[in-house]
Amino acid sequence: MNNSQQYAIGVDIGGTNTKYGIVNHRGDITHNGRMSTSQYLTAESFVEALFTALRPAIEEVGVEHIKGIGIGAPNANYFTGSIEHAPNLNWKGIVPFAGLISEKFGLPCTITNDANAAALGEMMYGAAKGMKDFIVMTLGTGVGSGIVTGGQLIYGHDGFAGELGHTIIRPGGRQHWSTGLYGSLEAYASATGIVLTAKEMLAETDQDSLLRRYPAEALDSKAIYECAMEGDEIAKEVYRFTGQILGESLANFVMFSSPEAIVLFGGVTKAGDLIMNPVREHMEKNLLAVFRNKVTLTFSELKEADAAILGASALVWSIRKQGNL
């Protein structure tokens, strides 16, 4: 059987919804769909429902043409196949998720966290195609990362490597609402962090701002973005400050693994030059000379709706390679 007849199932499990699809080697997605995650109170009932949803598609393609199932999920451990203490999922503790899927579907299953899946997707189909050394940063509600060096994802000794959103960039700085850490990147460069920055800046000055039209509870990252696009000085300063902190962090990551490119992905990147100009400036300024003007800063080329499914399916094609670790 040649590659063109082989398929992989890609599944992206989020706290609220799960997306899935069947993917060929070229990255074409067929039979894609979506189901609830949060309505299933046990992993077993979720797996059952996923099987029911995917069965017609699997029968149409032919199970003998499907190489395996790749899953991106929060707190998923590549080494153990378990989802471990995921705060945003109903199933608690350590769940042997890959085993459950594999048993139900009769197919090999590999899991990893969502940011690692995104990195694999970018390497196979996206902005990092052909690259062996790059970092993907997902900038959304949280800040996630997937790191590839020498063509391999970094998993670390326990499968949890690549938590760059939790690295400290302002020691003793803003306390993170969930981890309790002080001054971590995510506390500033996530959508939640950007809103906190805006509120702090508004509180520190009497300067007029479009942002003051919003009641505190309605001030979200979308509102800040819109005000910045209308030229509001405080909103623009929020992005400048966020970009500075992100740029300083990226400089540190570059001096760790010397990537060819850093691929940015997620809602926060929609602010475009407003945030990217300070990111670039402060990354370059904090780099050792040998790294300056060598790292490509780029946006993901994958459609946001497809990226997660493609990334998860990429796990299937890379199983043999990763198994060499």
Next chain:
Amino acid sequence: MNNSQQYAIGVDIGGTNTKYGIVNHRGDITHNGRMSTSQYLTAESFVEALFTALRPAIEEVGVEHIKGIGIGAPNANYFTGSIEHAPNLNWKGIVPFAGLISEKFGLPCTITNDANAAALGEMMYGAAKGMKDFIVMTLGTGVGSGIVTGGQLIYGHDGFAGELGHTIIRPGGRQHWSTGLYGSLEAYASATGIVLTAKEMLAETDQDSLLRRYPAEALDSKAIYECAMEGDEIAKEVYRFTGQILGESLANFVMFSSPEAIVLFGGVTKAGDLIMNPVREHMEKNLLAVFRNKVTLTFSELKEADAAILGASALVWSIRKQGNL
């Protein structure tokens, strides 16, 4: 020919002196020696002198039993085989060093920077034996690092990965005397940084201190260590502060590559618990819960005189493995 009859030449090139030896698979060093680096104004004349120094030993062992030559040198690039713009060496610009050695000796030659060589040495013969994910930090005049993930050294896309001494841990903080960067780890946790910290602390207070017995130009890291061991409060505070900054940095490195252990090496570690207690405290405090109490902080088990030669020779045994990258 079995392994017990195979040897590697290990060469450690420093700015002032070069050390070399012939090493077997078990890490026994024979025929070790030392020569000047700085008296040779060209790489060619240095290679000639190294060949003259090593020739009797090579003839004794039998060139057919020698698998290759491994070299640790400042600014040495594993990918290109060149020493590039090394500030502490006489030979300037980009020197195709591995090629010069290989041609002169008639043996394959691999080079890398000194901290990477140290990491390979720890993996083959030292504290990281059997580990696949660890970081070696060399804390001396400067702060160097070698990072191993999945059993492979991280080189990055250009061969320059692993410059952890230059990561920023106090944004906008102390300016580095040579790189010009603000707030980098090396500006605080190197021997030079420790002396600067002591001078700053002495200037900020009138408190009595044994450190005040030294004229400014005589106050070195050895003096600070001795005063701290005698119980001097300011000297102890210098180590506490240095340990805090190092611990915060190590937390960031753990969240990047999730190593099983961090191996510390070099003069600064001689202060023992004085520095290690705050390092441990501030590393753990700044880690995401999933990483806490999992990372072994340990000292190198290699004799300092041998470590550099062993590390360089380890390059020879790992050539095939690294070639897979």
